[in-house]
Every structure is written in C-alpha cells, then in structure tokens.
Amino acid sequence: MLQQTRVEAVKGYYSRFLAALPDIRSLAECDDEVLHKLWEGLGYYSRVRNLKKCAQVIVNQYGGVFPREYAQVLSLPGIGPYTAGAICSIAFNQPTPAVDGNVLRVVSRLRNDPAPIDLPETKQNVTEFLAGIYPPQAGDFTQALMELGATVCGPNRKPDCEGCPCKTFCLAFLEGDPQSLPVKSPKKGRRSENLTVFILSCDGRFALEKRPDRGLLAGLWQFPNLPGDLDTGEALTVLRAKGLHPRELFRESRKTHIFTHIQWNMKGIYLEVEAPTGGFQWMTPEEINMQAALPTAFRQFWER
Structure with missing residues (x-):
C-alpha cells in the first residue's frame, strides 16, 4: 500500500x-x-x-x-528488486539492498556522484555498492538508509548536513554542494487526453461498465465514456446510436485527473434516459457505493 x-x-x-x-x-x-x-x-x-x-x-x-530466499521472493507476482530487498533484509536480516529514491539520493551525495539516479545502470551500481558494505545488522542498515534519506538527507530542500551522522565521510558535504545532487535525466512531458463521460440514469439506476482486463485501471468499473471533448449535440447523437433515448439533460461538469504519464481532461454529462439499455450494468446508488470499485478519476463525478 x-x-x-x-x-x-x-x-x-x-x-x-x-x-x-x-x-x-x-x-x-x-x-x-x-x-x-x-x-x-x-x-x-x-x-x-x-x-x-x-x-x-x-x-x-x-x-x-x-518464502525466505531472495530469488523466491523476487519471483512472486508484484514484487520487484526493491520490495524483495526490503523484505529479505528487514524481515530475515539478509544483506539484500532495498534501493529506492531515498537511498539513491543518500548514496549519490555520499559519493558526490553526478550519475543520473533514474537510469537503470545507476541503480544497479548503487545496489552492488551497498551489497558490498552490509553489516551483520542488515535490517537495521536498510531501515537506517531509508530514514536518513526521508528525514535528514531529504529531497526538494536543503539537507541537514550539520545534523547528519554521515557528514565526516560524505563527499558531497566535504567536497561539493550536496543540494545539487542527485541528478536526474530531463523529464518527458505528460500526455494530455480529452474524455467525455456519461453519467446516465434511469428510474434511480445508473449505467456502469467494466474497463478492459489489461491496461490503465484494468478490470475496474467506470461510467461510459468516449475519447474527445464532445459537445452536447455530438453526445446525444452517440447515445441514440447506441439505442439510448435521452429524456432530460441535467447538467455538465468538468474534471481533471492526473496519472503518472497522462492527464485526463474530462467533461461529464448527466442525463436521464428512457430505458436502461445500451449494454451497460445499471446499478442503484447503494449498489455503486457498496459493490462497485470506481477509480478516483470517475468517482469525482459521483457526488452522493
């Protein structure tokens, strides 16, 4: 979590x-x-x-x-090198580094290393470096590195070098400018997408559908939607083509949701239709609140 x-x-x-x-x-x-x-x-x-x-x-x-062995833990679904390293070192006291952003920042400053920390080869280099210096108290060492990066050698602010237990051997402190590290590669821009979302109701029930089993928000519920910023006329035409007959347009609402690499600019259209058709799952508000896992992107249109 x-x-x-x-x-x-x-x-x-x-x-x-x-x-x-x-x-x-x-x-x-x-x-x-x-x-x-x-x-x-x-x-x-x-x-x-x-x-x-x-x-x-x-x-x-x-x-x-x-399982206790690093290779076995790493083979489990959803567990990568960082999580496997953290589990094996903290839970089982094994010398397995857990290298995240905090740890990369600490090591970058300790070594006064300008290598971009978001490159795989930098992460591999830091992992190998740490594996060679692990003390017998492996779990304590792993957690100490994490806490040092989170509390003393922090991001986006001046590090507390005077209060740092590593200042006597930190090369960035002794030789350079700790605040200038770590270095990251230039960021790619976030893609922007427009989406028209239909909040359709009929006799107290609302239309939902499942997202595909693969891809963004896989397998979760959503309100019916289409790519693009449709005007009201275009939206009504689309609904009629799906066999839905709009009875009343309540209102429109605009929302934004930001994922890591995508920004959704969403227009929500609230409509009453004559019959619960269109191939959707029609649920009561109680069923939606108790049973349907609506991701935040769509839940913000659900104001109940």
Whole structure:
C-alpha cells in the first residue's frame, strides 16, 4: 500500500484491509469485486491484483508460508528488486539492498556522484555498492538508509548536513554542494487526453461498465465514456446510436485527473434516459457505493 502512497493516506485502508483479510489464505481466496472495493481510492490498482496473485502463489507453492530466499521472493507476482530487498533484509536480516529514491539520493551525495539516479545502470551500481558494505545488522542498515534519506538527507530542500551522522565521510558535504545532487535525466512531458463521460440514469439506476482486463485501471468499473471533448449535440447523437433515448439533460461538469504519464481532461454529462439499455450494468446508488470499485478519476463525478 505504501508504494506511491503516503503513510497518512494508507492508515485507514490498512486497518480495514487486515480486518477483512487477516491472513494470506483469505486474501488468496477473496472475490475480486470485494478486493477492489477494499482498495477503492488508493489508486494504482495493479498493486492489489498482484497482491492477490502473490498470496495465491504462496498458498499453492509454499503451503501458505512466506518464502525466505531472495530469488523466491523476487519471483512472486508484484514484487520487484526493491520490495524483495526490503523484505529479505528487514524481515530475515539478509544483506539484500532495498534501493529506492531515498537511498539513491543518500548514496549519490555520499559519493558526490553526478550519475543520473533514474537510469537503470545507476541503480544497479548503487545496489552492488551497498551489497558490498552490509553489516551483520542488515535490517537495521536498510531501515537506517531509508530514514536518513526521508528525514535528514531529504529531497526538494536543503539537507541537514550539520545534523547528519554521515557528514565526516560524505563527499558531497566535504567536497561539493550536496543540494545539487542527485541528478536526474530531463523529464518527458505528460500526455494530455480529452474524455467525455456519461453519467446516465434511469428510474434511480445508473449505467456502469467494466474497463478492459489489461491496461490503465484494468478490470475496474467506470461510467461510459468516449475519447474527445464532445459537445452536447455530438453526445446525444452517440447515445441514440447506441439505442439510448435521452429524456432530460441535467447538467455538465468538468474534471481533471492526473496519472503518472497522462492527464485526463474530462467533461461529464448527466442525463436521464428512457430505458436502461445500451449494454451497460445499471446499478442503484447503494449498489455503486457498496459493490462497485470506481477509480478516483470517475468517482469525482459521483457526488452522493
């Protein structure tokens, strides 16, 4: 849950998740709709899908006992080198580096290294460097590096070099300008996409559909939508072509949602239609609130 999400935002979700799914077996057997509902609002839904796949592998291949070997942990769905390193070092006291942005920043400054930290070869170099200096207290060392980067050798501000326990051997402090490090490659621009979203109602029910099983927000519910910024006339024409007959136009609303590499500029059109057709799933507000995992991009149109 803490991948890409702040601790404060996670706390409530974490407690509810563990209350509903207290062990690996219950997670492995959990219905997808229930799982998505527990995760609703956290975003990055591939995390929870991989979490369930991971639990299933642990139950089926390891008898419900979490494996201890780094290679085994790394092979689990959704677990990459950082997570595997953190688990093996912190939980099992193995000398396996967990290299994230905080750690890359610390090592970049310790070595006064101008290599861009977002390059794979830099991350590999730092991982190999750390693996060669791990002390017997592997878990403590891993957590110390993380905390040093998060609290003392921080990003986007002047590092607290005077209060840093590493200042006597930090080359950036001794020889250069710590605040100028780390270096990153030039950023690519975020792609912008327009989307017209239909909030269709009929006799107290609302139209929803499932997104494809692959790609962005895979397998989640959404309000029907089309690419582009359609005007009202174009929108009504599209609906009639799908066999829907608009009865009343309530209002229009504009929202924006930002993903890592994409920005959605969304126009929401609220309409009452004559009959619940169009091949959609028509749900009551209660069913939507209790059962349908609506990603934040679409939930902002759901003001109930």
